[in-house]
Amino acid sequence: MKRLLPLLTGLVLLLSACGREDLSALNPQGPVAQKQYDLMKLSIGIMGLVVVVVFIICIYVLIRFRRRKGDNTIPKQVEGNHTLEIIWTVIPLVLLLILGVPTIKDVFGLAKDYSKDKNAVQVKVTAHQYWWEFEYTDYGITTGQELIVPTDKVISFELAAADVKHSFWIPAIGGKMDTNPGSTNRMYLEFPKEGVFRGKCAELCGPSHALMDFKAKAVSPESFDRWVAAMKAPAVMPADAELAEKFTSQCLSCHAVGENGGNSAPNLTGVGGRQTVGGILYNDEAPTEQNLHDWITNPEAVKAGAMMPSSEDTGLTDEEVSSISKYLADYKLDY
Ligand code: HEC
Numbered sequence: 329m330k331r332l333l334p335l336l337t338g339l340v341l342l343l344s345a346c347g348r349e350d351l352s353a354l355n356p357q358g359p360v361a362q363k364q365y366d367l368m369k370l371s372i373g374i375m376g377l378v379v380v381v382v383f384i385i386c387i388y389v390l391i392r393f394r395r396r397k398g399d400n401t402i403p404k405q406v407e408g409n410h411t412l413e414i415i416w417t418v419i420p421l422v423l424l425l426i427l428g429v430p431t432i433k434d435v436f437g438l439a440k441d442y443s444k445d446k447n448a449v450q451v452k453v454t455a456h457q458y459w460w461e462f463e464y465t466d467y468g469i470t471t472g473q474e475l476i477v478p479t480d481k482v483i484s485f486e487l488a489a490a491d492v493k494h495s496f497w498i499p500a501i502g503g504k505m506d507t508n509p510g511s512t513n514r515m516y517l518e519f520p521k522e523g524v525f526r527g528k529c530a531e532l533c534g535p536s537h538a539l540m541d542f543k544a545k546a547v548s549p550e551s552f553d554r555w556v557a558a559m560k561a562p563a564v565m566p567a568d569a570e571l572a573e574k575f576t577s578q579c580l581s582c583h584a585v586g587e588n589g590g591n592s593a594p595n596l597t598g599v600g601g602r603q604t605v606g607g608i609l610y611n612d613e614a615p616t617e618q619n620l621h622d623w624i625t626n627p628e629a630v631k632a633g634a635m636m637p638s639s640e641d642t643g644l645t646d647e648e649v650s651s652i653s654k655y656l657a658d659y660k661l662d663y
């Protein structure tokens with residue numbers, strides 16, 4: 329044990345340093361995650377209690393009734409004991425009831441369908457290799473990588489995948505739920521606290537599975553309304569006409585800004601205000617413009633298997649990549 333201690337301390341330090349602090353199901357930031365956490369505590373508590381009691385009895389019996397030196401008599405033979413049998417049948421039954429009643433209540437409670445609720449915000453989530461698309465069906469807007477939600481409403485999710493199976497998970501808020509190609513799953517979440525919560529794909533889906541992050545940003549109701557309005561405002565295109573033409577022909581075949589463009593890649597409206605580029609290059613670790621430049625030059629180097637051409641493929645010069653990066657970094661929404 330003495331020799332293991334430094335190792336254990338090291339491990340605890342290492343694990344606590346894993347990633348940003350918001351990626352923990354053990355630090356719930358909303359009612360759904362709280363319920364799930366309470367169930368975990370209850371079941372682990374009961375299991376722990378059983379283990380401790382059984383071990384104490386076991387060790388006591390081993391010591392108290394061990395064979396002593398020189399004692400060769402056969403112990404008293406016992407067969408059946410009604411009192412004991414009733415006790416060890418009733419105790420597990422009671423424990424299972426304590427565990428079962430809240431579990432069943434919460435499992436059904438958390439499956440509540442808010443898809444017809446006029447007060448809930450409906451969000452259609454589509455998981456792609458390796459990015460997330462969020463469509464707000466009531467507002468007619470779509471965004472990528474960053475889910476913006478108001479703190480005062482239930483968010484009702486309809487989950488699906490465009491290619492292979494993924495899984496939608498925001499550990500601090502609740503989840504997780506599979507997103508399947510060809511069928512939909514539903515779940516709801518609530519975000520009572522303002523803040524940014526990291527989401528993860530929780531189903532091995534390809535070489536960049538571990539990089540398939542997204543952010544859930546919970547904002548005040550007023551801020552959410554401003555965000556919706558800003559998303560619906562006319563797109564801001566590059567000021568330089570030549571650059572706007574390049575951007576349209578090379579990028580908007582897949583991406584969209586405002587009403588312009590395609591829908592096979594993350595919507596880039598307000599991309600400069602996102603916390604990350606590509607879900608994984610943090611804009612507080614390197615300037616947004618730098619991250620954009622790295623990404624646009626060679627997405628494959630950031631995320632193996634990313635379905636976006638490099639600047640070599642599209643024939644953009646480094647200067648053009650820089651100008652596009654500057655334009656996108658400056659493209660922020662006020663909300
Ligand atoms: C063939 C379709 C396609 C084309 C063309 C394309 N992209 Fe992409 N782009 C994608 C896909 C797919 C992703 C998401 C990749 C991922 O995260 O795995 C992406 C991601 C991005 C992101 C990150 C978005 C975010 O929210 O973090 C930026 C920025 C971007 N592309 C800019 C550009 C620019 C600029 C061009 C033009 C030079 C361009 N893309 C051309 C498909 C494309």
Ligand SMILES: [Cu+2]
Nearest residue numbers: 494529533540
């Ligand atoms: Cu995935």
